[in-house]
Amino acid sequence: MHYLKYTSILLLLLTIACSPEKNTKSGSEPASEEVLTARNKRPVAAELGKFFEKDGRRYLYGGKDSSQHFDITNTILKDEQYHYGIGREKFMALIEPEFISLEEADKVYPDSARFLLLKIEDDVRAYGIDLLTKHEVVNDVVNGQPVMAAYCILADLGAVYHRVIEGRAFTFALSGYTYYDPEVWDGMDGFVFWDRETESTWWPLIGKAVSGPLLETPLTVYKEENWSQTTWGAIKSEHQKLKVLKPGQTMDPPQNWPKYKGLIEGAGFATKNNNVSVAPRWGENDAVKN
Numbered sequence: 001m002h003y004l005k006y007t008s009i010l011l012l013l014l015t016i017a018c019s020p021e022k023n024t025k026s027g028s029e030p031a032s033e034e035v036l037t038a039r040n041k042r043p044v045a046a047e048l049g050k051f052f053e054k055d056g057r058r059y060l061y062g063g064k065d066s067s068q069h070f071d072i073t074n075t076i077l078k079d080e081q082y083h084y085g086i087g088r089e090k091f092m093a094l095i096e097p098e099f100i101s102l103e104e105a106d107k108v109y110p111d112s113a114r115f116l117l118l119k120i121e122d123d124v125r126a127y128g129i130d131l132l133t134k135h136e137v138v139n140d141v142v143n144g145q146p147v148m149a150a151y152c153i154l155a156d157l158g159a160v161y162h163r164v165i166e167g168r169a170f171t172f173a174l175s176g177y178t179y180y181d182p183e184v185w186d187g188m189d190g191f192v193f194w195d196r197e198t199e200s201t202w203w204p205l206i207g208k209a210v211s212g213p214l215l216e217t218p219l220t221v222y223k224e225e226n227w228s229q230t231t232w233g234a235i236k237s238e239h240q241k242l243k244v245l246k247p248g249q250t251m252d253p254p255q256n257w258p259k260y261k262g263l264i265e266g267a268g269f270a271t272k273n274n275n276v277s278v279a280p281r282w283g284e285n286d287a288v289k290n
Helices: 003-017 033-039 102-106 129-135 232-238
Strands: 051-054 057-060 082-084 114-120 123-128 137-142 145-152 157-162 172-179 190-195 201-203 208-211 227-231 243-245
Touching: 102 232, 102 243, 114 129, 114 145, 114 157, 114 232, 123 129, 123 137, 123 145, 123 232, 129 137, 129 145, 137 172, 145 190, 157 227, 172 201, 227 232
Parallel strands: 123 243
Antiparallel strands: 051 057, 082 172, 114 123, 114 227, 137 145, 145 157, 172 190, 190 201, 201 208
16 A cells, blocks of 8 residues: 555544553553554554465565565564554655755744754754654764654654664664554554664564564663754754754665674674663653753
C-alpha cells in the first residue's frame, strides 16, 4: 500500500488510540480499553504471513526484494505483537537532511507547531514534528556528532538519539512494523527501527536492539540538557541562528549500503553499555539548558 495512505491510517489510529497525557514511559498498568480497541483494527503481521523460515533461520518480511528480509532468528519480541509489515523504505528516513533558515521557517510554521530542538555548542537544529511524522527518522551530524531525531506518531514519542555505538556510526530507518507490549508505554504501539550497517532491528520503547548482530545493544538517548520537546514560538524567541528541517524534501532509498563486518549473531561488540535509556514522553523535556 502506498506510503501516504499508510500515513493517513496511522494518523487516524493516533486520534483513536493515543492521548499523550495518558502515555507512560514504562510500567505494568494494563492498556486502556481505547488502546485495545484501536489495536484490534491494526493488521497483525503474523496473520498476514510476514514471518517465515528458510534454511533453519527465521525471517521477517522486509520487501519484495528477498535481500531486504530481516533475519530475526534471535529476536526477543513475540510474533503475535507485531503490526503492519509494509516493508522497509516505505517511510523515507532521511540520510542527508536539508535545512532552511529561521526566517524561512517562520513563514511556514505557526507558533504552536511542535518541534524537537537540538543544541550542541553553537550548532542548533530544529526538527518539525510534522516532517518527522512523514520521515519518522532523520539521520544527521550536528557539530560533528552523528545523531538521530525520531518521532513515533502512535506512541507520541519524540527524541534525539546517539548514532555512535562503540566508536561506529550507524544509520537508522523504519522497518515497516510497529510493536506493542501491554507492560510498556501503556501498551501503545511503537515503530520498529532497523540499522543499515548490520540490519539489526530496534524497538525504541524499550531502548535497545531486539534482533540481529546487535541484539540487546542499547539505543541511547542524547543528553537531555542538549535537546528539548518544544514549539516554534519558543524556538524563535530564544534562538536567532539555527537550521530548521526543510519541508518537502524526499530521498531515494540507497541501492547499496556498506556493512560492518566482524559482527556475528549474539556477539555484537566486545563490550556493551548496559545502561538502557528510554526517551521521555512528550513534555517531560521542554527546555534546552544553556
